[in-house]
Amino acid sequence: xxxxxxxxxxxxxxxxxxxxxxxxxxxxxxxxxxxxxxxxxxxxxxxxxxxxxxxxxxxxxxxxxxxxxxxxxxxxxxxxxxxxxxxxxxxxxxxxxxxxxxxxxxxxxxxxxxxxxxxxxxxxxxxxxxxxxxxxxxxxxxxxxxxxxxxxxxxxxxxxxxxxxxxxxxxxxxxxxxxxxxxxxxxxxxxxxxxxxxxxxxxxxxxxxxxxxxxxxxxxxxxxxxxxxxxxxxxxxxxxxxxxxxxxxxxxxxxxxxxxxxxxxxxxxxxxxxxxxxxxxxxxxxxxxxxxxxxxxxxxxxxxxxxxxxxxxxxxxxxxxxxxxxxxxxxxxxxxxxxx
Amino acid sequence: xxxxxxxxxxxxxxxxxxxxxxxxxxxxxxxxxxxxxxxxxxxxxxxxxxxxxxxxxxxxxxxxxxxxxxxxxxxxxxxxxxxxxxxxxxxxxxxxxxxxxxxxxxxxxxxxxxxxxxxxxxxxxxxxxxxxxxxxxxxxxxxxxxxxxxxxxxxxxxxxxxxxxxxxxxxxxxxxxxxxxxxxxxxxxxxxxxxxxxxxxxxxxxxxxxxxxxxxxxxxxxxxxxxxxxxxxxxxxxxxxxxxxxxxxxxxxxxxxxxxxxxxxxxxxxxxxxxxxxxxxxxxxxxxxxxxxxxxxxxxxxxxxxxxxxxxxxxxxxxxxxxxxxxxxxxxxxxxxxxx
DNA sequence: TTGAAAGCGCTAACAC
DNA sequence: GTGTTAGCGCTTTCAA
Numbered sequence: 001x002x003x004x005x006x007x008x009x010x011x012x013x014x015x016x017x018x019x020x021x022x023x024x025x026x027x028x029x030x031x032x033x034x035x036x037x038x039x040x041x042x043x044x045x046x047x048x049x050x051x052x053x054x055x056x057x058x059x060x061x062x063x064x065x066x067x068x069x070x071x072x073x074x075x076x077x078x079x080x081x082x083x084x085x086x087x088x089x090x091x092x093x094x095x096x097x098x099x100x101x102x103x104x105x106x107x108x109x110x111x112x113x114x115x116x117x118x119x120x121x122x123x124x125x126x127x128x129x130x131x132x133x134x135x136x137x138x139x140x141x142x143x144x145x146x147x148x149x150x151x152x153x154x155x156x157x158x159x160x161x162x163x164x165x166x167x168x169x170x171x172x173x174x175x176x177x178x179x180x181x182x183x184x185x186x187x188x189x190x191x192x193x194x195x196x197x198x199x200x201x202x203x204x205x206x207x208x209x210x211x212x213x214x215x216x217x218x219x220x221x222x223x224x225x226x227x228x229x230x231x232x233x234x235x236x237x238x239x240x241x242x243x244x245x246x247x248x249x250x251x252x253x254x255x256x257x258x259x260x261x262x263x264x265x266x267x268x269x270x271x272x273x274x275x276x277x278x279x280x281x282x283x284x285x286x287x288x289x290x291x292x293x294x295x296x297x298x299x300x301x302x303x304x305x306x307x308x309x310x311x312x313x314x315x316x317x318x319x320x321x322x323x324x325x326x327x328x329x330x331x332x333x334x335x336x337x338x339x340x
Numbered sequence: 341x342x343x344x345x346x347x348x349x350x351x352x353x354x355x356x357x358x359x360x361x362x363x364x365x366x367x368x369x370x371x372x373x374x375x376x377x378x379x380x381x382x383x384x385x386x387x388x389x390x391x392x393x394x395x396x397x398x399x400x401x402x403x404x405x406x407x408x409x410x411x412x413x414x415x416x417x418x419x420x421x422x423x424x425x426x427x428x429x430x431x432x433x434x435x436x437x438x439x440x441x442x443x444x445x446x447x448x449x450x451x452x453x454x455x456x457x458x459x460x461x462x463x464x465x466x467x468x469x470x471x472x473x474x475x476x477x478x479x480x481x482x483x484x485x486x487x488x489x490x491x492x493x494x495x496x497x498x499x500x501x502x503x504x505x506x507x508x509x510x511x512x513x514x515x516x517x518x519x520x521x522x523x524x525x526x527x528x529x530x531x532x533x534x535x536x537x538x539x540x541x542x543x544x545x546x547x548x549x550x551x552x553x554x555x556x557x558x559x560x561x562x563x564x565x566x567x568x569x570x571x572x573x574x575x576x577x578x579x580x581x582x583x584x585x586x587x588x589x590x591x592x593x594x595x596x597x598x599x600x601x602x603x604x605x606x607x608x609x610x611x612x613x614x615x616x617x618x619x620x621x622x623x624x625x626x627x628x629x630x631x632x633x634x635x636x637x638x639x640x641x642x643x644x645x646x647x648x649x650x651x652x653x654x655x656x657x658x659x660x661x662x663x664x665x666x667x668x669x670x671x672x673x674x675x676x677x678x679x680x
Numbered sequence: 681t682t683g684a685a686a687g688c689g690c691t692a693a694c695a696c
Numbered sequence: 697g698t699g700t701t702a703g704c705g706c707t708t709t710c711a712a
Contacts, residue, residue, distance in 0.1 A: 002459045004689060015699045020691065030697055047458035051400065052689030055391045055704050062438075069424040075622055075638070081415035083423070087441030088409065091448065096461075098402075099439045101427030108431065118387035119342045120705090121436075227626045253623075260626040282415055283593075286567045286600040288628040298415070344705060355683045360707065370681055392705030395688050460689090 003044035011040055023048075054120070062096040063309060064122035066112050066136075068104040068129050076225065076253065077281050078298060082150075085302020086126060093310050098122050104129065109136075117143040124313040126150065126305055130195040148309040150301060153195050160312060162305045162323040166196050169294045169327035170203025173248060173276055176292070176329060178211040181340035182246040182274060186219040188233040188258060190250035200250060200278065219244060223254045230257025238265075245273060245339065252277035252284045255291055259334065270336035280330050292335035294327035301325065343384035351380055363388075394460075402436040403649060404462035406452050406476075408444040408469050416565065416593065417621050418638060422490075425642020426466060433650050438462050444469065449476075457483040464653040466490065466645055470535040488649040490641060493535050500652060502645045502663040506536050509634045509667035510543025513588060513616055516632070516669060518551040521680035522586040522614060526559040528573040528598060530590035540590060540618065559584060563594045570597025578605075585613060585679060592617035592624045595631055599674065610676035620670050632675035634667035641665065 005023075009016045014033065022029045022037035023046075029037075040046075054060050065086060067079060083099065090097045098121070102109035113136050116125050123146065127136055130151035137155055140147045149161040177185050187204050190197040201220070208215045218240045223229035230249055234257070237244065249255035255277030259269050269275050270289045277284060280295035304323060311318040345363075349356045354373065362369045362377035363386075369377075380386075394400050405426060407419060423439065430437045438461070442449035453476050456465050463486065467476055470491035477495055480487045489501040517525050527544050530537040541560070548555045558580045563569035570589055574597070577587065589595035595617030599609050609615050610629045617624060620635035644663060651658040 006689075016690085017692085017700080018698055021698090024691085028697060033697080049395075049689050050458065050460035051391055051395045052460070052704090053691080055389075055395050055688090055706090056690050056692090058704070060391065067423070067427065069428065074424050075417040075421035077415040077417040077420060079420040079423070080417065083407070083419070083439065084409040084414050084441050087407065087439060091441060097439050097441075099423060099427060099437050101424050101431060101437075115387075118390065120389045120391035227622055231626070256623060256626045260628065260630070263628055282567055283596060283623055283627075286571070286596045287623075287626075288600065288603055290600070346705075356706085357684075357708085358682055360705095361682090364707085368681060373681080389705050392688090393707080395690090395704090396706050396708085398688070 002049075003041075003046040004049065005046075007044060008037065008040050008046060011044070012036055058119075060096075060120060060123050061094065062098050062122045063090050063306065063313070064098045064100065064116055064125045066100045066102060066109065066116070066125065066127070068109070069101045070103065070224075077283070078279065081298040082128070082302045085299040086306040087302075089303040089306035090310070093307075095123075095310060105131075113139050116140075117145045124148070124309045126309060131193050132195065132198075134195075146309065146312045148305050148312065150305050151195055152199075158321070160308055160318060160321040162301055162308065163325070164196070164296055164301075165324045165326045166199030167203035167206065169278065169329075170200050170248075171207045172327070172329040173278075173292075173294055174204055174207035175211070176331065177246045177248070177274060177276065177335060178207070178213065180246075180274065180335065180338045183213055184219070184241070184244045185213065185246045185248060186221070186237050186241065186244040188221055188223045188230060188237065188247060188249045188254055190223065190225055190254075192222060197250060204248065216241065223250060223257075225251050225253055227253050227257035227260070230254030231261035232257075234258035234261050238262075246275070246335070247273065248276045248278075250278055252279045252281045252291060252293055255293070255334070256283070256287055259287065259289075259291070270333045274335045274339075276335050278327070280327075284330075285332065287334075289333035292332045293330050295330050296327050297325070342389075343381075343386040344389065345386075347384060348377065348380050348386060351384070352376055398459075400436075400460060400463050401434065402438050402462045403430050403646065403653070404438045404440065404456055404465045406440045406442060406449065406456070406465065406467070408449070409441045410443065410564075417623070418619065421638040422468070422642040425639040426646040427642075429643040429646035430650070433647075435463075435650060445471075453479050456480075457485045464488070464649045466649060471533050472535065472538075474535075486649065486652045488645050488652065490645050491535055492539075498661070500648055500658060500661040502641055502648065503665070504536070504636055504641075505664045505666045506539030507543035507546065509618065509669075510540050510588070511547045512667070512669040513618075513632075513634055514544055514547035515551070516671065517586045517588070517614060517616065517675060518547070518553065520586075520614070520675065520678045523553055524559070524581070524584045525553070525586045525588060526561070526577050526581065526584040528561055528563045528570060528577065528587060528589045528594055530563065530565055530594075532562060537590060544588065556581065563590060563597075565591050565593060567593050567597035567600070570594030571601035572597075574598035574601050578602075586616070586675070587613065588616045588618075590618055592619045592621045592631060592633055595633070595674070596623070596627055599627065599629075599631070610673045614675045614679075616675050618667070620667075624670075625672065627674075629674045630672035632672045633670050635670050636667050637665070 284291035624631035
């Protein structure tokens with residue numbers, strides 16, 4: 001059994017309090033006593049019991065991240081990188097990270113959020129993949145529970161977030177394609193229920209309009225962010241409107257699926273048809289042809305989100321409660337050259 | 341402030357003990373009293389304080405996963421899928437998952453493991469990416485701390501693990517290439533310090549020998565599991581020994597990098613040179629050409645590892661302490677057709 | 681059927 | 697400087 005303060009105290013014949021203070025480095029402990037305490041603690045291999053300390057301090061020094069997972073074959077590289085970002089930032093400030101995996105919108109997910117606002121689980125929460133009028137954010141706000149969101153949602157109150165500027169990102173991308181001479185540009189959008197889909201869609205509409213390009217409803221199809229759905233979506237899209245000369249995909253994974261499908265149909269991506277993605281996951285530079293996409297610094301976003309949460313948990317007001325980062329356009333071969 | 345047992349008790353004018361028992365569903369509480377307790381608890385929005393309960397129970401109902409992370413651009417899809425697997429299994433058994441990110445072999449990582457064996461952090465630990473004579477496993481074993489490993493290592497004692505059979509996997513893959521007529525097969529191996537590299541290398545050697553194929557040291561180069569390193573490694577490999585007709589990569593990410601590099605050099609993968617990977621990440625079916633690889637059910641491995649740990653944490657002996665799963669060969673276009 | 685009391689391991693206000 | 701005491705919120709003997 002592991003040693004406790006009591007063990008040290010009784011071994012030394014002094015009180016638990018003194019031991020506690022000696023270990024904590026208070027200066028009202030005699031240097032000599034302190035020395036003996038330290039020695040005995042080391043000898044006994046004393047390690048403070050975190051739970052006891054947490055009960056006393058009324059804080060867990062733990063941050064929570066409820067990760068939306070889908071089926072078994074769920075492995076979006078986004079999450080590895082995001083977790084690495086928040087995890088490293090948390091570790092740096094001596095916070096633990098509790099990760100809870102649940103299907104989005106599920107009953108379990110609801111329970112997880114209910115649990116979070118319960119005391120003694122985590123001190124604060126990171127929310128991602130926001131949805132319209134996001135019930136999770138509503139819940140956290142109602143319970144006055146500390147949280148930071150990666151993404152925005154349309155709720156009638158203030159809340160701290162970090163987000164990509166999806167509108168600006170799409171603006172860069174659509175403009176790039178328009179400049180190459182494309183006039184019929186399709187869009188495989190991410191699930192409509194996700195807020196970032198709305199912004200990306202908005203950016204698409206805006207920039208098409210700004211270039212006096214028409215937008216036909218058939219040019220827009222929806223995917224679920226996986227490669228497989230990208231392949232299926234592009235099939236539907238091209239079957240319905242073969243005259244499309246460029247396809248923007250809501251994320252790189254879908255773009256990879258779309259490219260694969262187009263190639264299977266015997267067309268050459270970057271020549272017969274331009275394809276672009278969103279995210280700039282590491283693979284996107286290595287697929288064939290390399291993918292034109294919008295770069296998002298996921299790791300940095302994770303860090304920043306976490307840093308903001310740590311501020312809030314500690315009662316500090318973050319300098320900037322709303323960080324909006326503009327993605328960078330990365331032009332590679334998949335968007336081809338001018339078709340004018 | 342959240343409601344406590346005390347609040348309910350004083351509101352009802354009964355003792356804390358009775359409230360506790362009523363809520364816990366003990367049958368020695370009068371039905372009517374129980375009813376009133378339940379109602380008041382609901383009215384007050386009572387949620388048990390987890391820390392207090394944990395202190396009392398002397399267990400955290402939390403499992404730990406110390407994730408080896410590398411630089412910022414770290415986003416191996418493996419981890420997303422693995423975490424989803426352990427996370428979902430943990431959630432099903434009402435365990436929380438604590439994820440701690442650290443650079444492998446770092447001082448911080450050591451501290452994290454030291455912390456783990458401290459009481460009150462987690463009840464058990466999942467270890468992955470084993471290394472030779474893995475100090476983490478040594479540490480956990482010495483402290484008699486519950487853990488399960490994904491991977492094996494060479495320590496002189498028994499420990500529970502789930503692992504892929506890397507030797508058998510490579511056997512399938514090398515044989516496939518040999519059957520296609522390849523005689524000069526290069527190997528971009530994963531970092532030599534990782535145990536799975538050893539097994540994969542062993543399988544490569546064994547099967548080359550079984551087919552009476554020579555192995556030249558120059559045919560083997562090392563990568564660090566990223567796409568970038570796959571590209572660099574294949575460059576080195578082909579510069580040193582251009583006569584190689586097939587290249588096996590230690591994982592799919594490196595294979596993607598290798599394919600890209602080969603294509604940049606103007607060669608056709610699957611025709612001029614065969615390439616294969618290991619893991620069967622979702623992307624591997626969608627790259628161009630699609631990747632021949634060995635399928636590993638990462639999600640299932642995660643689940644199984646976690647299930648085993650939960651057994652151990654609860655003092656049950658898992659049926660099978662050593663699970664060895666043979667990867668499945670997935671043949672796609674990157675390995676081409678017979679060159680005989 | 682209910683309550684009083686102890687205790688999980690720690691910290692902190694206060695007294696000596 | 698050091699010890700006494702109380703208390704964080706809960707569970708669990710043991711009495712009543």
